[in-house]
Amino acid sequence: MAGSISDVIYYYCCNVCEEDNVNKEALFYCQQCSKGFCDKCIEKHNGLFQKHKSFGGKELDKWPAAKTALDLLQRCQQHPDHRIELFCEDHMKLCCVLCHLHDHK
Incomplete structure (x- = not known):
């Protein structure tokens, strides 16, 4: 079974659409707002x-x-x-909790 459009992962998502649980790609970014916008939401933002x-x-x-x-x-x-x-000083390596428990005691 093919994945639905909501299964698509974008590098940048429209933050306005995300708030409505809609997965849409951001094509624009506003530094003042620190948000990404799709083609429809950027029109509202710019207005x-x-x-x-x-x-x-x-x-x-x-x-x-x-x-x-x-x-x-x-x-x-x-x-x-x-x-x-976590950071293991003995091995000079970044690790997760499981790695730390098993390999970096």
């Missing part, structure tokens, strides 16, 4: 906040690091369901 400068996909260097990318960096490679929370 309300005319002095805000929003950035499109060609200006990704002005967008924050993608939430999914940050989440991946914070996950343990050995135990993906656990976040990296």
